[in-house]
Amino acid sequence: MHRVLETLQSKFPSTMVSVREDQMRGDLSVQVSAEGLSEVAKFLHDDPALAFDHITDICSADYPDDLERFEVIYHFLSLPTGTRIRVKARVPEENPSIASVSHIWKGANFLEREVFDLMGIRFEGHPDLRRILLPEDFDEGYPLRKDFPAEGKGWRSNFDFLPKLDEPVSAWNEADIPEDQRHVFMAGDSPESSKRTTELLLNMGPQHPATHGVLRVVLELDGERVVKATPDLGYLHRGVEKLAEGLTYMQILPHTDRLDYVCAMTNNYAYVRAVEKLIGMTVPERAEYIRTIVAEMQRILGHLFWLGTQALDIGAMTVFFWTFREREVLLDLFEKLCGARLTYNYYRIGGVDSDFTPEIIEGLKGFLKSFPQHIHEYDVLLQRNRIWVARTKGVAVISGEDAINFGLTGPVLRGSGVAYDVRKLEPYGAYDKVDWEVPIGKDGDTYDRYWIRIEEMHQSARIIQQCLDQLPDGPVIADNPQVVPPPKPQVMRDMESLIHHFILFTHGFKPPKGETYCATEVPKGELGFFLISDGGPRPYRMKIRSPSFVHMGAFDHMARGYLIADIVTIFGSYDIVMGECDR
Amino acid sequence: MFETSLRLALTLTQIGVVMGIVLLTVAILTLLERKVLAWMQDRMGPMEVGPYGILQPVADGLKLFFKEDIIPAGANKLLFSLAPILSLVPALIGFAVIPFGPNISVEFFGVEFKPFVISDINIGILYILAFASIGAYGVILAGWSSNSKYSLLGGLRAAAQLISYELNVALSIVGVLLLAGTLSMVKIVEAQGGNWFFGIIPNWFAFALPFPQFVAFVVFYLASVAETNRLPFDLPEAESELVAGFFTEYSGMRFAFFFLAEYANMILVSCVAAVLFFGGWQAPWPFLQFHGSLEHLAWLSGIFWFTIKVYFFLFMFFWIRATLPRLRYDQLMRFGWKVLLPIALGNVVVTSIMAYIFPNS
Numbered sequence: 001m002h003r004v005l006e007t008l009q010s011k012f013p014s015t016m017v018s019v020r021e022d023q024m025r026g027d028l029s030v031q032v033s034a035e036g037l038s039e040v041a042k043f044l045h046d047d048p049a050l051a052f053d054h055i056t057d058i059c060s061a062d063y064p065d066d067l068e069r070f071e072v073i074y075h076f077l078s079l080p081t082g083t084r085i086r087v088k089a090r091v092p093e094e095n096p097s098i099a100s101v102s103h104i105w106k107g108a109n110f111l112e113r114e115v116f117d118l119m120g121i122r123f124e125g126h127p128d129l130r131r132i133l134l135p136e137d138f139d140e141g142y143p144l145r146k147d148f149p150a151e152g153k154g155w156r157s158n159f160d161f162l163p164k165l166d167e168p169v170s171a172w173n174e175a176d177i178p179e180d181q182r183h184v185f186m187a188g189d190s191p192e193s194s195k196r197t198t199e200l201l202l203n204m205g206p207q208h209p210a211t212h213g214v215l216r217v218v219l220e221l222d223g224e225r226v227v228k229a230t231p232d233l234g235y236l237h238r239g240v241e242k243l244a245e246g247l248t249y250m251q252i253l254p255h256t257d258r259l260d261y262v263c264a265m266t267n268n269y270a271y272v273r274a275v276e277k278l279i280g281m282t283v284p285e286r287a288e289y290i291r292t293i294v295a296e297m298q299r300i301l302g303h304l305f306w307l308g309t310q311a312l313d314i315g316a317m318t319v320f321f322w323t324f325r326e327r328e329v330l331l332d333l334f335e336k337l338c339g340a341r342l343t344y345n346y347y348r349i350g351g352v353d354s355d356f357t358p359e360i361i362e363g364l365k366g367f368l369k370s371f372p373q374h375i376h377e378y379d380v381l382l383q384r385n386r387i388w389v390a391r392t393k394g395v396a397v398i399s400g401e402d403a404i405n406f407g408l409t410g411p412v413l414r415g416s417g418v419a420y421d422v423r424k425l426e427p428y429g430a431y432d433k434v435d436w437e438v439p440i441g442k443d444g445d446t447y448d449r450y451w452i453r454i455e456e457m458h459q460s461a462r463i464i465q466q467c468l469d470q471l472p473d474g475p476v477i478a479d480n481p482q483v484v485p486p487p488k489p490q491v492m493r494d495m496e497s498l499i500h501h502f503i504l505f506t507h508g509f510k511p512p513k514g515e516t517y518c519a520t521e522v523p524k525g526e527l528g529f530f531l532i533s534d535g536g537p538r539p540y541r542m543k544i545r546s547p548s549f550v551h552m553g554a555f556d557h558m559a560r561g562y563l564i565a566d567i568v569t570i571f572g573s574y575d576i577v578m579g580e581c582d583r
Numbered sequence: 584m585f586e587t588s589l590r591l592a593l594t595l596t597q598i599g600v601v602m603g604i605v606l607l608t609v610a611i612l613t614l615l616e617r618k619v620l621a622w623m624q625d626r627m628g629p630m631e632v633g634p635y636g637i638l639q640p641v642a643d644g645l646k647l648f649f650k651e652d653i654i655p656a657g658a659n660k661l662l663f664s665l666a667p668i669l670s671l672v673p674a675l676i677g678f679a680v681i682p683f684g685p686n687i688s689v690e691f692f693g694v695e696f697k698p699f700v701i702s703d704i705n706i707g708i709l710y711i712l713a714f715a716s717i718g719a720y721g722v723i724l725a726g727w728s729s730n731s732k733y734s735l736l737g738g739l740r741a742a743a744q745l746i747s748y749e750l751n752v753a754l755s756i757v758g759v760l761l762l763a764g765t766l767s768m769v770k771i772v773e774a775q776g777g778n779w780f781f782g783i784i785p786n787w788f789a790f791a792l793p794f795p796q797f798v799a800f801v802v803f804y805l806a807s808v809a810e811t812n813r814l815p816f817d818l819p820e821a822e823s824e825l826v827a828g829f830f831t832e833y834s835g836m837r838f839a840f841f842f843l844a845e846y847a848n849m850i851l852v853s854c855v856a857a858v859l860f861f862g863g864w865q866a867p868w869p870f871l872q873f874h875g876s877l878e879h880l881a882w883l884s885g886i887f888w889f890t891i892k893v894y895f896f897l898f899m900f901f902w903i904r905a906t907l908p909r910l911r912y913d914q915l916m917r918f919g920w921k922v923l924l925p926i927a928l929g930n931v932v933v934t935s936i937m938a939y940i941f942p943n944s
Contacts, residue, residue, distance in 0.1 A: 202732050210823035224736070224912055313823040315814055315909025321624035387815055387908050564736070565911045568823045 002028055004050055004083055012040055024280050025516045029086035037072075037089045038099035044076055044085070045104050052076035052085060054420070055105035055407040056519070058112055059543035060119040061532055062146045069093040070121055074101070075517055075530070075545070079404060079418065082425050086517065097122040107407030110553035118144040118241075130184065133234035133582060143242055144541075150246045185218040185230045202564075206235045210313045210568040213578030217555070219567065226567060229559035231552045236582040244542040248508030249275050250349065252542070257343040259546065260580040263302035263523055265334075267580070268347035269295050270520035273428060274529035275349050277518045279511040281483060286474040287351035292429035293467045294337070294346065296460040297364070300371075301330050302523030302575070303453045303460075307378060310450070310572035314391050319381055326367075326374050333363050350484040351477030361468060368461050375457060382450075392447035396558045396570040399444055406554040409547050410525025411452045412574060416444030422521035434466040446573045453575075483509045508537035517545075524548055524575050548574065548581035589694045597701045601678050609846040610640035616901050623905040647842075650835035655730055658832065662728035667833070667840035670721030673714040674847035680707035681854045682769045684864050684885040699864075699882065700769055707768035708760070711855060712753055715810065718844070719745040722812075722819060725841070726829035737828025740912060741819035744809060747919040748816075751806035754927035755799045758934035759788045759859045762796070772863030787862035794937035799930045800860040802923050804899070807852040809919070811845060813900055815907040818915060853896035857889060864889045 001009075005019045008030055015036030020029050032040050044052040056075035063069060068090035077084050091098050100123035102108040112123045113132040120142035123129060131138060141148055185201055205216035214235035220228040240259070244252045256271045257264040269291060276283065283291075308323035331341045337360055338346040338353065346353050382388045398408070403416040413420055421438045423431040439455035441448030478484050485504050486497035513535040519528040525547025534540040551574040559570055614629065614637065621628030629636035654663055684699030697703060704710060722745065726738015760766060763774045777786045788796045809816035820828035830841045857863055864885030866872045872884045910918065 200732065202736075209826060224740075311908065315817070315821070315823070316907065317620070318624050318905045321626055325625050381906065382908075385906075385908065387910055387914075390914055391908060391911060563912055565818075565821065565824050565909070 004028060004085060005030065007047075007050065008040070008043075011043060012036060015040055022514070022516070025277055025514070027086060027516055028084065029088060029515075031088045031090075034072075034089045034091050034098050037087070038101070040087065041074070041101045041104055044087070050078060050083075051080045052078045052083075053404050054079050055101075055107045055111070055405075056084070056526070057517070057528060057530065057543065057545040058101075058108060058115055059530060059541075059545075060115045060121055060144070061541045062119065062144065064146050066090070067092070070096050070119060072098055072115065072121060073530070073543075075528070079420055084517065084519075086515075091121060096120060097124055099124050100126040102126055105407060106402070106405050106557070107550055107553050110549065111407075114549070118142060120145065128184065131234075133237040135234070143239060148242075150242055186220050186228060204567065205232075210571065212309065212571055212576055215552075215571070215576065215578055215581070217567065219559075219564070221564070224563045224565075226559050226562055226564065229556045229567065231555050233549070233552060233578075234582050236578045238583065240583045241542055241544060244539055246538065248537045249511070249539065250504070250508060252539070253347070253349070254343070254345055257345060258579055259544065259583060260302075260522065260524060260527075260548075260577045261342060262305045262577050263298040264342065265298045265344045265346055266295055266302070266520070266522040267527065268345065270518070270522060270527040271529055272347045272349045273520055274516065274518035274531050275511070278514065278516045278531050278533055279483060279509075281350060281478060281480055283351050283478055284475045285472050286355075287476045287478070289430045289467050289471050290352050290356060290476060291347065292431060292434075293356075293364070293464050293471075294352070295429065296463045296467075297330055297333070299460045299523045300457050301327060301334075303457050304330075306453060306523070306572070306575040307450075310569075310575075311382065311388075313568045313572045314388065316381060316385075316388065319378055322374070322377060322381075326371065329363075329367050333360055333367070336360050336363070348477055348484065350480055351475070353477075355476045356471075364464065364468065368465055371461050372458065375454060378454070383454075389447065391565075391569065392450055392573075393445055394443070395446045395566050396562065396573060397443060397445045398554065398558050402557065403444065403554070406557065407550045408525070408554060409550070410521070410523070410575075411449050411456065412525065412551055414438065414452050415441035415449035415573075417442055422519045422526055426519065428520070430467055430470070431463070433470065434463050436463050436466075446569050449573045510535060510537050519545075522547065524577065524580070525551065527580075544580075544583055546580045546583060548576040548578070549583075551576060552581060586694055589692060590696070593691065593694065593696050594701065597696075597698070598679075601683075601701060602675065605675065605678055605847055605850060606843070608850055609843055610644070612846050612849070612897060613640050613643060613842075615897075616904075619898065619901040620905050623902075644839070647835060647839040650838075652835040652837060653832070655832045657730035659728040659730070662724045663832075664837070666721050666725035666728060667837045667844070668721070669724060670718055670844040671840045671847070673718035673721070674844045674851060676714050677711045677851045678854070680704060680710055680768050681851070681858065682772055682863055683889055684882045686769045686773060687882060697769075699886070703767060703769045705765070705767045708756060708766050708771070708855070708859070711851070712749070715752075715848075716749060718848070719749070721841075721844070722829050725833070726819070729829075729832040731832050733825045733827075733831045734829050737819045737821075737825045737831070740825075741812070741829055744812075744816065744818060744915060744919075747916060748806040748809040748923075751802055751919060751923045751927050752810060754924070754931060755803040755806065756859055757927075757931045758794070758796045758799045761931075761934050761938050762788055762791065762794075768858050768863075772858055772865065775862040775865055778868065782868070785862060785865070785867045787860060787865070787867075789860040793941035794934045796860055796930070796934070798926060799934075800856065802927045802930070803860070804856060804896070806919070806923060807856070808900065808903065809915070811848040811852060811900075813845075813849070814904040815909050816915060817909060818912055821909055823909075849897060849900055850893065853893045853900075854889075856896050857892035861892050863892075 002021050005021060005028060009016055009019055015032050017031040017033060044050055054077040056077050059073050061071045070091045072089050074087040089098060100112055102112060112126055113129060115121050116123060116129055117131040117133050130136060200221040202219040202221055204219060205211040206214040216232040218230045219226050240255050243255060253268060253271060256267040259267045304323040304327050308320035311319035334344055335341050338344045398416055400416040400418050403413050404418060417440055419438055419440050424438055436459045439452045441452055481500040486500050490497040491501045511533045513533055515532040517528055517530045519526045527547060528545035530543040531539050532541040559567055618628040629639040632638040632642045654660055679701045682700040688695050689698050722741040723738045726734045726741060763771045765771060775787045778784060779786055779792060784790050789800045812819050830838060866884060866888050
């Protein structure tokens with residue numbers, strides 16, 4: 001048995017309901033009683049030998065037929081030892097409540113609110129347990145429960161809570177807003193002063209030029225200084241997780257494009273990896289290389305988009321157009337690869353859709369040749385620009401400990417000097433076969449996060465170059481007719497292939513009963529898919545651990561004390577995409 | 584009686600022509616800015632309206648003209664309507680004292696008038712500064728009267744920024760006034776004729792002895808960029824932070840007024856820079872006054888050089904916009920008070936000393 005599980009079992013013999021080490025998938029999971037969760041969590045976090053300092057995710061599952069209906073599932077990661085553990089606790093339907101861990105991991109705050117919002121489980125001791133993705137006055141129930149219908153409830157125009165276009169707008173006055181609706185946005189601990197002050201609540205978004213979509217942040221301001229920043233998410237919530245429960249594993253794939261639509265393929269990659277891990281299948285080597293190349297192309301694409309919008313937010317508009325010039329080259333390559341420029345569909349469970357054509361390889365090589373020169377152009381405009389440096393250095397500083405505690409990942413975490421990259425910690429694809437480095441920041445400020453993303457583009461170019469040089473021959477999709485649809489020509493000629501095809505597209509494949517969490521390093525951070533299979537063709541529960549959502553949890557912490565202009569910089573330095581944040 | 588009416592008619596004509604040229608320049612500038620930015624950013628800019636997009640300003644103007652005029656609920660209607668006018672009028676009124684060409688007098692039915700300056704008053708530059716200060720009220724009142732928090736923040740920023748940078752504008756031109764010994768715009772230009780250093784360097788105040796005012800020009804230009812709310816000092820309207828700042832709530836022609844005011848201000852500032860520091864209508868070297876032996880056409884060359892200079896400074900506005908990110912509020916204040924102001928003051932001191940030691944150079 002694994003060391004961690006042994007320690008836990010000897011330390012908490014009565015709390016542990018069961019411990020399990022999934023040899024095939026390499027997952028550790030323990031089932032604890034709800035009462036004991038708090039102390040187990042504290043032990044996991046505090047014990048120097050275990051040191052589960054990073055909270056990855058909190059989610060929940062609903063088993064209506066069980067005695068204790070709801071299961072709350074925690075994923076922790078120990079950065080020093082590189083171990084992941086899944087802690088599960090059951091709570092009954094009558095009193096679905098469990099102790100909050102938000103005082104141990106600050107990042108649990110938002111994650112617990114999401115579980116409360118979608119599953120209706122209360123977290124005792126949570127500082128601010130409100131709905132987060134759904135509207136605050138949503139009283140239809142908890143959508144991820146199995147008894148909540150997955151179908152729609154009529155036409156949008158018939159919902160009485162949506163304003164009608166022909167109704168006159170009722171006049172309202174700001175003073176009419178009750179005090180209790182305001183107080184959630186106030187820091188509340190403003191120092192006593194002899195001057196009479198009135199707070200200024202500023203609504204940024206959901207329609208605002210710099211909030212990268214439909215993010216709303218309520219700022220409590222003291223002059224131009226931010227006293228408290230309260231993000232209000234969910235304007236783009238589409239219930240992908242609920243939708244997935246009604247779709248077969250293959251049908252979910254196009255839905256994942258729409259998560260992080262700036263670099264859609266990385267979501268596909270994260271998803272197909274999770275499914276492959278669940279069913280335990282291997283992918284041909286050439287496919288692994290192609291996947292790695294495409295994932296790194298997407299990383300460059302995402303970082304270019306980020307750089308352009310970040311620069312535009314700070315006022316340097318030329319960089320925006322220059323990055324789009326380079327994006328255009330890559331987008332053309334993607335168009336040749338899969339026919340689409342935004343919501344690509346190229347990754348398949350078991351491999352990729354089609355092989356690289358010589359044209360794509362040539363185009364990619366041409367791009368790599370000119371790309372370092374283009375990055376240098378951005379550097380000339382930004383890195384050597386004193387205004388840019390003054391706007392980013394020392395802005396939105398987050399220390400390494402805080403960043404880990406908030407569960408941040410990706411460039412935001414690495415900017416604070418923590419060398420955590422899923423590609424190094426749990427290498428997948430061809431990342432362990434090529435030579436590359438993880439850039440690490442020092443100060444945890446916006447400038448470091450900027451520098452890291454620039455450096456990552458260099459590294460991505462390096463990875464692509466090496467992968468292209470090493471690219472082995474072979475098939476690009478696994479030969480596994482139970483899971484992978486057979487090629488079309490065979491389907492038209494061969495009876496057996498036709499049957500497989502028919503079964504796959506009418507029923508879908510059935511993974512074994514089980515559950516797994518699979519993390520992938522996407523440009524924004526760690527994108528994780530947690531899948532529970534009950535042996536059927538559809539996932540029993542799919543949870544998406546989206547980096548943007550977790551990063552928004554640290555927003556208030558990072559924004560306090562800075563100016564309005566810096567708020568925009570902080571959004572930018574997270575590289576948030578609301579499609580992924582709200583899911 | 585006849586003489587007075589004729590003088591009035593002539594002046595009105597002059598005003599009409601100058602206004603027409605300024606507004607036409609604004610229209611050209613809106614297109615030019617988009618084109619210049621586009622060229623710097625590897626793209627085409629407007630291409631749809633007319634050949635090569637040259638009719639884009641007409642389309643924009645028509646669109647703004649026909650847009651719904653919205654006054655937000657809770658706005659102070661009087662000030663909300665007054666603010667755009669308060670912004671635009673001072674921007675246009677400054678052109679009254681700008682000499683666009685040589686200081687020549689023409690006799691027209693017995694009435695003598697100067698065709699290239701509407702009014703050569705002896706406090707020309709003070710007059711421009713005074714009206715520029717009134718323009719600040721337009722911005723501040725627009726921000727305050729809109730009943731919107733973004734506008735209010737923009738208006739507050741504008742108040743602080745315009746007042747701080749006005750000081751730098753005023754101080755940076757003191758050196759020129761010391762050297763020229765006059766406040767009249769026409770006389771300032773006339774004082775910049777000729778060349779020195781074997782006829783190589785023009786006697787413009789930016790390069791002239793006894794103390795070249797080039798540093799003062801840089802201060803003046805930077806402060807003017809801030810005065811006109813252009814990048815990197817466009818904090819009152821910072822798009823990514825305050826949506827559109829002080830004119831967030833404006834639409835239609837009221838919005839267009841602010842837009843016109845901004846561009847008219849840019850032109851005015853460029854004109855003032857050309858007049859004060861770069862010799863106005865004076866050609867850099869005598870051989871570049873290309874009228875040849877046609878002395879009565881010397882004014883053409885003057886207007887040509889003036890236009891070239893003004894457009895160069897306007898181009899600089901676009902160039903700076905394409906290159907620099909926006910400053911933050913505290914950095915803007917620090918830059919104005921701790922960098923520009925000491926330089927401007929130092930320039931005044933050094934220029935006074937030099938002008939005292941070498942009174943006649």
